[in-house]
Amino acid sequence: MRGEHALPATVIPLPGRSAHVGAVRVSRKTTMLPRVAGISALLIAVLSAAVMARTRPTTLPADESHRIFGIDRLWTVHLRITPEHWKQMQPTRACRLAYMLGVVRQESPTTQPAPATMPAADGADDGSVLERRVTISPFGYEYKYVPATVEMDGEVYRNVGVRFKGNSSYSYYASGLKRPMKLDFDRFVPGQHFFGLFTINLQNNALDPSELREALSYLLFRDAGVPAPRTALAMVYLTVDGLYDRQFVGLYTMIEEVDRAFLRRHFGNDAGLLLKPEGTRNLAYLGQEWENYRRFNPKTPATPETAQRFMEFTRLIHHADDETFVSTIGSYLAVDEFLRFIAVNAILINMDSFLSGGHNFYVYVNPADNLIYFMPWDLNFSFGSGGKSGAEAAAMSIYQPFPSTNRLLERVMAIYHYRAAYEYYLKRLADGWFSVQRMYGLLDRLEPIVQRAETLLRQTAATRPAATMPATAPAVTITRTRPELRAFIADRVASVTGQLAGQAVGWVPGERPPPKPVWPPAVPPKPAVVARPAPPPKPPGGAIAKPPTTLPAKPAAVAAKPVKPPAPPPPVAVAKPVVKPPHPAAAVMIRNLDADRDGLLARHEMLDAVRLFFHAAGRPEGGAVSEELLADTLDRIDELLDLNPAPKPAAEMAAGSAVRDRPSMMWARALLKAADVGEGEGITLSEALALMERLFIEADANNDGLLTQKELSDALDRLVPR
Incomplete structure (x- = not known):
């Protein structure tokens, strides 16, 4: 898997690691969670079959x-x-x-x-x-x-x-x-x-x-x-x-x-679990049911073993104590490769990635060694394309190259020898592959190709009528700043080198950068020297002049002060009407159900949401959904729509649907009551669609066939008053 001039497999010894990614290692047996069996294993098989609905030949063609x-x-x-x-x-x-x-x-x-x-x-x-x-x-x-x-x-x-x-x-x-x-x-x-x-x-x-x-x-x-x-x-x-x-x-x-x-070339096998997560910056632990992990977007079939391994990994990240994490992480994560992965993302300030966006990366659970590997994807926002400009864009911190929190990265970097290895890889990058000399040489080879393409575009524009030319400008306004490559490379190498030497401090994403130091320090100006008044001239003969004997006239009498009028009485306080803030669920619903992105919810979008809900509940053909299943599905969707879920205590995860007073249960009861279904009965798809039709009409205050955030918020408050 190594590049033509790649780093050797193990430069700094890391505990419990062998030299090559493709090598078969002795499996570390760690039981963080009970093994998947029975119905769960069957579910994994069904979901895996869906992933591989279109299978390719088992024998791959010759690789040229x-x-x-x-x-x-x-x-x-x-x-x-x-x-x-x-x-x-x-x-x-x-x-x-x-x-x-x-x-x-x-x-x-x-x-x-x-x-x-x-x-x-x-x-x-x-x-x-x-x-x-x-x-x-x-x-x-x-x-x-x-x-x-x-x-x-x-x-x-x-x-x-x-x-x-x-x-x-x-x-x-x-x-x-x-x-x-x-x-x-x-x-x-x-x-x-x-x-x-x-x-x-x-x-x-x-x-x-x-x-x-x-x-x-x-x-x-x-x-x-x-x-x-x-x-x-x-x-x-x-x-x-x-x-x-x-x-x-x-x-x-x-x-x-x-x-x-790709997997065979790098790992020597393609039998593992390949995932392409989306919106999962903290690799949330979602419980022990593999169905809940669809948001991690599996690209290959999951076996009970690889699914269990990944679920154990996410639980280790969020629920293991420090001692367990330190002693165990090396048996789950390919730490050496992970540190290299983070070092390159950090030196490139590639924020639309695992560092910040929670997407644009792959994860592979390798059955040969039971380790988890990270791989990059979609790098068009690299080289500091995060909105800052000039030298400031290149001065991001190498020690916290992420905003808010990144649980896995924080815990790995807290281990001294892993942090030392990360620093070593950054230094090798700054001194070698990302050095000014090497990168400028690559640009010298590649920029003529770019110039040739630009010339072709200009020639095409000149030979085609303007009315028939396709649009080349972006469809939306571009707000990101894109640093010029050569300047960014030089500034970033200087910043990383300075931070590694302890001579510079980088700014942390999401925070305001520290003020630039004034050097040399400004010296306050000295106060101006005020000249003393000259002494009065001496009279002739040197005698000192005597003061005049005539006293000055007394000043006129000072006029009496005007009498202050009494203060007016304080105004009578008028109570302002209480304006209830919008329901927090309204904005979330519009963001996730609005298919045409117009900021409004149409009737067909709401009805489509009902069908999606029944799909999520496992009732795509319209079978009845009970109160319990209704609440559980609401919980699952809540997890899916929360891009950065806070880790839940293990006890709460274990309790699951047994918690009767959770918010989802209140919403489930309210929906069943509004649908007027019988006691203990579930709601069918046709009943749910009819309920949504009625609720939509009631919520559409101006009868325009569209729900604003306020109209949706008011409808939610009527359903479950706050």
């Missing part, structure tokens, strides 16, 4: 992927898509809750374009209709694969699956052509591959004027010995008949997919 990648390897990629498929490819949006629940739904002809009629692999139309499924992103985008003909340096691949991808990288360029894409070579042609790889990502370098942040960042991770995707660069062209004729779209970064081939 080294021919694809290189820091300055430049590809010419031409996508040819039919107008019908181009239209179907445009994403719709779903509510955020659908993503958090892991819903992947089949398209409905009433709300989406009809399924594509796919040509056969040889180009002949066999009339077969494929079932296409939707991928929902955290931003609510629903991405659909369509077939396309793809030319890679002139080599033609037919019926390649193509879809858009990304969150912010898509949102910022949604109205233009330069959007991120994923190429799936065997989606419609089983076994078709690209030099041994099934999937390639075309990243659009969103909000990166240099176009090089991702390629350079992944290289640094690989140099430091972190399992990380390889990259190349690509000039991307698009043809859609009647719309675009070999239209130059821009310079992309071609990024390796983290998939089975």
Whole structure:
């Protein structure tokens, strides 16, 4: 797994670690939680089958992927898509809750374009209709694969699956052509591959004027010995008949997919549990049921052993005492690789990551050694793209490179020898792979490619009428500051070196940076010397003049002071009307149920929320949901929507649904009462939809078919008064 010039596997001895990531280690038997068995094991198997609904061949093709990648390897990629498929490819949006629940739904002809009629692999139309499924992103985008003909340096691949991808990288360029894409070579042609790889990502370098942040960042991770995707660069062209004729779209970064081939190359196996968490900065412990861990977004099937291992790991982070954590963490976490992973993120000030955002990383539970590994993803906000400018942007703390709290990182860094190893890796980066000399040399090689792409864009703009040119500007206002790469590199190396030497203190994310010291210290000015008045002149002869004998006249009598009028009586206090603050759940509901992101909830969005609730409750076909199940599902959704949940005491987690007076139980009783269901009876999907229709009409004060936050807040207060 090591990069071409990577750090040796063990520079500083760490307890309980062997030299190579792929090596099989003796398993440490630690029983933090009871083993999953019976129904839980069956549940894991069912969920795992859903993850791998589309399986690839068990035998992977010969790996020639080294021919694809290189820091300055430049590809010419031409996508040819039919107008019908181009239209179907445009994403719709779903509510955020659908993503958090892991819903992947089949398209409905009433709300989406009809399924594509796919040509056969040889180009002949066999009339077969494929079932296409939707991928929902955290931003609510629903991405659909369509077939396309793809030319890679002139080599033609037919019926390649193509879809858009990304969150912010898509949102910022949604109205233009330069959007991120994923190429799936065997989606419609089983076994078709690209030099041994099934999937390639075309990243659009969103909000990166240099176009090089991702390629350079992944290289640094690989140099430091972190399992990380390889990259190349690509000039991307698009043809859609009647719309675009070999239209130059821009310079992309071609990024390796983290998939089975990737896992085999780095770990020697692909049988472990691969996760891509979203909104889970603190890796919350969610109890002993694997179903609750869908928010960690499993990408490969979980076995009872790997699922249990990950749940034990999250419990160790949040509930183990210090002595247990220190003695046990090395048997769960690949600490050496984790420290390298954090060191590169910190030196790059890559905040949209595990450090802060709780996403843009992978986790792999490796069955060969039972250790957990972290891997980077989506690095377009690296190199200090966090909003600050100038030298200040590069002066972030290396000792707290995260805002608020990061429980795992805090506890690992509190262990002396781990902190020392982290400092060592930072020094190696600052002195070597991230040094000014090395990074400037890479920029000298890569910047001519960027300039060539910019020239092509200008030529394209000059040859096409303005009315037919696709938008190249972002679809939304850009507020982030993007430091110039060369200046950032020099300033960051100086800051990290100074902090390691104890000569500088970095600012902590989320806090105001310390005031800049005045050097040299300002010296207050001396007070001005006031000249004494000159003595009166002596009279002639040197005699001292006598004072006059005539006394001055007495001053006139001082006028009497005016009489102060009495103070007016204090005003009578008028009681102000008490304005109740909005219900806190109203804003959360709008944020997570508002599919079209207009800040309002429409009737169909509320009804969709009811259907999602029944899906979460395990009643997608409409079976009755009891009061207890209603409360438990509300608790689960509350956990999902809380991006930074506070760790719960183990006793509370164990009590679970036995706590009758928890808020979710009060809401469950109120909903059943409003639905007027019988004592001890549950509520069916049809009854819940009818209840939502009635509650929506009552809440819509101005009858415009949309609920504002205030209208929703008032409705919640009527349902369960505060």
